[in-house]
Amino acid sequence: MKQSSRRTFIKDSAKTTVILGVGAMVGGSIIEGCGSSKKTAAAIPSKIKTPFDQQALPYSYAALEPYIDAMTMEIHYTKHAAGYTKNLKDAAQAEGVTDTSSVENVLANISKYSTKMRNNAGGHYNHELFWKSMKSNGGGTPSGNLLTAIETKFKSFADFKTAFNDAAKSRFGSGWAWVIVNNNKDLEITSTPNQDNTLMDISEKKGIPLLGLDVWEHAYYLKYQNKRPDYIENWWNVVNWQFVQDRYKTIVG
Template structure:
C-alpha cells in the first residue's frame, strides 16, 4: 500500500463536476419540496458545525483516522472554499445554503463544488450515530415499505446506487416534487437540491462514496464499506427530516 501521505493526496483530489441533466418536471416543481420548507429548522448554513460524536465513535463502519481526516481536512476545506466563493460572488451567508443550491447554475464551478460538498457532508455527519443501525420505524418505515416493498428491498436498491456510482459521488434517499420516496445517485458533490442535478428533490439520507470516505480501511472494497455503514445510520434523524418535509 502507498504511504499515507501519498494516499491522502490521491484521495483528496477533486474532479470538476460535469453538467447534470434535468429529469422529469420543471425546476420549479422539482424543487417544491425544498421551497415549501425554506424556513425549516434543519436548514444548513455556511459554517462547519462540530462533529456530533468523537472520531472513534463509528468504528463499526468507519475508523477514527478516516473520520478525523474526512472531517478536519476534506469537509473543512469545502466549508472554507464555500465561504470564499460566497464572499466573491456576493451571496448572503445569513440565508440557508439550500437557497444557493436550488439556483446553483447561476454561480461558479467553485461554488457548485464547495456548496455541494459542504451541504452533503453536514447532512452525512448527522445521518450517522454510534447508536444507529437497525430499521426505520414510524411514518418513515411505513413509507419505505410502501414505496419499495420492504426495508430489505430498499436497502439493496440504495446500496446498489452507491456501489454502481462510477467514480466519486453520493447515493441518496430523497423526496421528489410529489413527495414520493426515490433512490438515486449524483456525481462528485452534486445533490438533489441543485437545479442542474441528475435527480431532483429533497434529500433525506446521503451516503458518501468518494474514496476518501473509506479507502484507508477498505481500500477498493466499496461494497464492504456500504454494508457496514448501515450499522450506524441515524434513523431518528432521517425520520425527523422526513416528517418535517411532508
C-alpha cells in the same frame, strides 16, 4: 398625409408595438410555466436548513468504530469537509452572494455560479447532512411513517436497502447515493456525481435529501481500500434512524 395625422399614426403605432411586446412576453411566460417539464426542488422547511458554518461533529472521531475508523473520520471532517466550508465562503464573497442565511438558497440557483461554488456548496451541504445521519450504536430499521413509506414504495425494507446499495455501488467514480423526498413527497433513490445533490437546479432528479452516503474514496479507503461494497454494507450499522425519521416528518408535514 397631413402632419397632424402623421404624428397620430406614429404615436398609435408605437403604443401597439409596446402592447404586442408585453403581450408576447406575458404569453411566453405563461406557455413556459404551463408546458415546461423542468421541475424545481420543493420548498425547504426552515427547521432543516443548513448554515454556511461547519457545525461541530456530534460524536467523537472513534464513535463509529469499527465500521468507520477514527483516522478516516478525523481526516474527513477536519480536512475535506472543512475545506469545502472555507472554499464555499470564499466563493460566496467573490461572487457577491448577499444571502448567506442558508446554503440551500445557493444550491437552488447553482447554475448561476462558478464551478468552485458548485463543488464547495455541494460538498459543505452534503457533509453536514452526512454527519448527522450517523451515530454510535446506530443501524437497525426505521419505524413509524418512514417505515410505512419505505414499504409502500419499495415493498420491503430489504428491497429498499438493496436498491440503495445498488445506487451507491454503481455510481462511477466519486459521488453520493441518496434517498430523497421528491416534489410529490414520495421517496426516491438516486445518485449524483462529485459533490452534486438533488437540491441543485442542474440536477436531473430533484427533491430534498433525506439520507445520503458519501462514496468518495476518501470516505472509506483507509479501512476498506477498493472494497466499496463492504463499506456500503457496514455503513448501515451506523445510520441514525431517529434523525432520518425526524427529518422525514419535517419534510412531509
